[in-house]
Amino acid sequence: GAGVSQSPSNKVTEKGKDVELRCDPISGHTALYWYRQRLGQGLEFLIYFQGNSAPDKSGLPSDRFSAERTGESVSTLTIQRTQQEDSAVYLCASSLGGGQGIHEQYFGPGTRLTVT
Amino acid sequence: KNQVEQSPQSLIILEGKNCTLQCNYTVSPFSNLRWYKQDTGRGPVSLTIMTFSENTKSNGRYTATLDADTKQSSLHITASQLSDSASYICVVSGFTNAGKSTFGDGTTLTVKP
Numbered sequence: 258g259a260g261v262s263q264s265p266s267n268k269v270t271e272k273g274k275d276v277e278l279r280c281d282p283i284s285g286h287t288a289l290y291w292y293r294q295r296l297g298q299g300l301e302f303l304i305y306f307q308g309n310s311a312p313d314k315s316g317l318p319s320d321r322f323s324a325e326r327t328g329e330s331v332s333t334l335t336i337q338r339t340q341q342e343d344s345a346v347y348l349c350a351s352s353l354g355g356g357q358g359i360h361e362q363y364f365g366p367g368t369r370l371t372v373t
Numbered sequence: 374k375n376q377v378e379q380s381p382q383s384l385i386i387l388e389g390k391n392c393t394l395q396c397n398y399t400v401s402p403f404s405n406l407r408w409y410k411q412d413t414g415r416g417p418v419s420l421t422i423m424t425f426s427e428n429t430k431s432n433g434r435y436t437a438t439l440d441a442d443t444k445q446s447s448l449h450i451t452a453s454q455l456s457d458s459a460s461y462i463c464v465v466s467g468f469t470n471a472g473k474s475t476f477g478d479g480t481t482l483t484v485k486p
Contacts, residue, residue: 261416292476299462299478300417313473348416361407364416 259283261365263349269371270339278334278368282351290362291324291334292348300348306332307354339372346370375400377465377477385483390453394480396446396463408437408448409462411479417462420448453484 262281270276282289291303302316306326317323321339326332336343346367352360377398386392398406405424409417421430421437423446429438434451450457463477 300476302473302476305473315473350416361419361422364418366414366416 261349261351261363263347263365263368265368266366267369267371269373272341272372273338275335275337276339276370278336278347278349278370280332280334280349280351280365282330282332282349283363285329285353286351286363287329287354288352288360288362289326289332290350290352291332292350293318293345294348294367295345303334303347336370339370341372344370344372375465375467375475377463377475379461379463379477379480381480382478383481383483385485386453388453388455388484388486391449391451392453392482394448394450394461394463394482396448396465396477398444398446398463398465398475398477400444400465400467400475402468403441403444404466404468406437406439406446406466407464407474408435408446409464411460411462413459420461450482453482455484455486458482458484 264279287308289306292300294300304324305313321337324334346369348367350362350364352362354360380395407422408420411417420432420435423430423439436449439446460479460481462479464474466474
C-alpha cells in the first residue's frame with residue numbers, strides 16, 4: 258500500500274513569506290507526527306496528533322509555526338513570516354496508534370524548505 | 374531532561390567488515406527504544422523496536438541489544454555492504470509525554486569498497 262507522502266518535495270521561499278507543507282499519512286493511522294531536521298543534525302519533534310485528542314504542540318519553536326489535521330487524514334504544517342533559520346527538511350510520520358510510541362512510525366520523504 | 378547520546382558521530386569501515394554503534398539514554402520511565410536507518414535525502418526507516426523486557430532483536434544483518442539497567446543500546450552490523458552507508462538514529466520513548474520521543478543525533482556510517 259501507499260506510504261506516507263509529503264508535498265511539495267522542495268520549497269524555496271523568500272524571507273517573510275508564509276509556507277504550507279502537506280502530509281498524507283498511511284490510511285488507518287491515527288497518530289501523526291511532524292519533525293524538523295536541520296542539515297547534518299538530528300530530528301526535532303514539532304507536534305503530535307493522536308485521533309481526536311488535543312495535539313501535543315510542545316515542540317513548536319515559535320508562534321509562527323502551526324499545524325492542523327483533518328480528522329485522521331491530511332495534516333498541514335504552516336510557517337508564517339519565514340526566517341532563514343527555518344530552512345530545514347520537515348519530516349512527517351504516522352503510526353497505527355500513539356501512546357508510549359510503541360507503534361512503529363513510518364516516515365515520509367520530507368519537504369526540503371529553503372528560505373532565501 | 375530526557376537525552377539520547379550516540380557514538381561515534383561518524384564511522385568509516387571497509388565493505389565486509391562488522392561495526393557496532395552505541396546509544397546511551399536518560400529517558401525515564403523507559404518504554405521502548407528504536408533504531409532507524411536514514412539514507413541521504415530520505416525519511417528514516419525502522420530497523421528494530423525493543424521494549425523493556427527485550428535484550429536483543431535482529432533484522433537481517435542488523436542486531437540491536439538493550440541493557441535497560443545501564444540505559445545503553447547498541448546496533449551491530451555484520452558483513453557490511455555499500456548500501457549500509459547511511460545515518461543510524463537511536464530513538465527512545467518514555468511512558469510519560471507519550472507521543473514525544475527523544476531522538477539521538479545519529480551516527481553517520483560510510484562503507485567503502
